[in-house]
Amino acid sequence: MTTQLPERLRSLADDAPGPLSPVGLWHAGRRRHRRRVVTAAAVVGAVVALTAGAGFGDYRSRRPDPAAPPATNSGPMAIPDRFYEPSPWLPSTSKPGRLVAVIEGVTQQHVPWGSSNDRVVGIAAGSQRYSFIDLPERASESDVALAPDGHHLAYWLDGPSNAVGVLDVTTGRLERHPVLAGEHLLDENLRWTGASTLAVEANWPVVKHAENTFGEEALALTLGSPRVHSLPLGTAFGDGAVAQPSGLAIMASQRAVDVLDPDTGRIIQHISLSRRLPRTAALDASATRIASALETNRPGALVVGRVRHGHVDLAPVPGDRTYAAVLGWADASHVVADRTTGHVELVRVDVKSGRFQTLSRLDAAVEIAGEALQHPVVAPSVVPPRPWNRRPILAWSMVALALLGWGVFLVRFSRVRR
């Protein structure tokens, strides 16, 4: 037997089967080709349809409701009769237009995976469009304060130096105000005292005479101006502060209210209180009436009083003890308050009779622009878009493609086995 490979290969090849019959092969080849073209077209069509369907569905679920009223950047702001829990899949923007309210601490979801915690959702005045607001340079977990006219959002900026950023939500322009340079701030508060004035309070650790203590300062900022001036320190104006959106910055201890001129920081009126106020109180535009909710950790009764000779006698408002906070005065005889009864609602309360009228149902913790609370106008709410959760869509698309691929593989494999 030969040891040469070519001869041995030819000898082995002699065992090969005889020639094939050509009958039907040509037509089988044509059919096979047509089948493959149809299969490829079906796969491409399915992928295109799936992608287009998901994209169009997502677009439809995100686009504003055409029946919704347009966004308004001027004029009175109406309060929607319901504020909804925002979807984590809302779109983002830095120019949502004038805002009637914001919701803080919302988690935004991203595709394919990942999420951003503590984002701010804005609800546009007029259109009631919900969207995440891009807050440039925002320090993580910084509080956000909505200006009474809904045009600006204030927040602390990220970075080595302390600065407050003010975003114009109608233009997307950010204004930076450096404050308290060199201090390591621990606790900061921002409070609008008018449409263009912002009060800032912060404290920081100080070692004095070998003892740990805290430095504390309150400042007033004015939009469009680099001027920063100090405000007198009372108590911290987070708790115990007197909120007043119409132009005066007001600070108070729990037994006294100081009415300030925000331009100079000067105390222009001192008002003593007949009882301690544990919660944020509201002074009316004429600085002659004060209202607040009693109790700190649960709903309580309302108390109101009129300023006479620098003193207020606070008396309970008739009615139930379901009020969480007073947000402001609607007019001379009504306050706007949060009421808690299983769910939270925004109500207008007659301070004489205690009768209330529901303005809005709050499904989320909203901060409403101050101007919207004065002589409040209620508009029918527009249900916000509920964009699809795109992760299941993506996952099901992948599963469908995998099944398609598996099917194609099976068909091919079965042909090989035949």
Next chain:
Amino acid sequence: MSAADDFEEFVVARSGALLRTAYLLTGNHQDAEDLVQTALLKAVPRWGRVREHEPYVRRILVHESVSRWRRRRWRETSTESLPELAARSSDVDARLVLRQALGMLAPRQRAVIVLRYLDDLTEAQTADVLGVSVGTVKSQSRDALARLRGLVPGLDGDAGADISDAAAPRQR
């Protein structure tokens, strides 16, 4: 002559040679017939546009063979040595050993051996059919021959001289 007639004429004339190649690539009748039939079916759509039919079909044949090996290897196990043979005639044994040895080569190595030493293709033609460089054909051929010498007792070192690059198959 129509493309269909031309195709059928080609099948009648060349399917035998293609089956010989396919048999050495697959190692059994059924797979060889299936491989040639699939290669011919795949060649149909472009039959009218291809000038040289046999190299085209052979290229499909070899690529299909390699693809099938890739699809099937998960259900096959290879061994490092050939199984013991029962007592048979020496010719049958020799063919069986060679067939099994070919089956133990990597599919590209097997294709190089079959194309070079059965179909008498040059290194350049083999490279063209496989879609690889001539250098790759050379290295695959060298490795395959070394493996075959280890697996096939009759294919000794002298045989290597006969099948070396110096004694390359004639040009066709």
